[in-house]
Amino acid sequence: MPKLNPDHPRARNLTPQRVSVLAGLAIVMVANIPRFLLSGDTTRLMLISGFAVAVAALGVYIYRQLSDVAQGEVPRLMRRVFVWLVVGLAAMAAFNFAAPMLDRPREGVLEVLVDGLTLGLVAHVISLWMHRGRKSD
Secondary structure, three states: OOOOOOOOOOHHHOOHHHHHHHHHHHHHHHHHHHHHHHHOOHHHHHHHHHHHHHHHHHHHHHHHHOOHHHHHHHHHHHHHHHHHHHHHHHHHHHHHHHHHHHOOOOOOHHHHHHHHHHHHHHHHHHHHHHHHHHHHO
């Protein structure tokens, strides 16, 4: 498939940041699969699996449409999303560890995993948004 012309209106939406966010979203979606397998919820399992494949395919498509310079930024952003996912996992694990002190019931390991990854992805998106705001000033 040929790359989009850089002057094309849709080409400005194809960014390395979007690739990293889509990769993080695919990771969060795949992390939900064991929960649905254990609960026997086949409808949600099929939906999450299908959407995870679609999100991953979109990320690959956007990556292939990027210029060589933009493709060079993707590994740095992937490391960054990985760090944020680990930070989110650590934060949720600490919160779950402190749950009895807060008069809250402890969650299961799979819930902590998914919630931590989601927190990390949200933190990654906010950090990209804040970085973009500083860049434009």
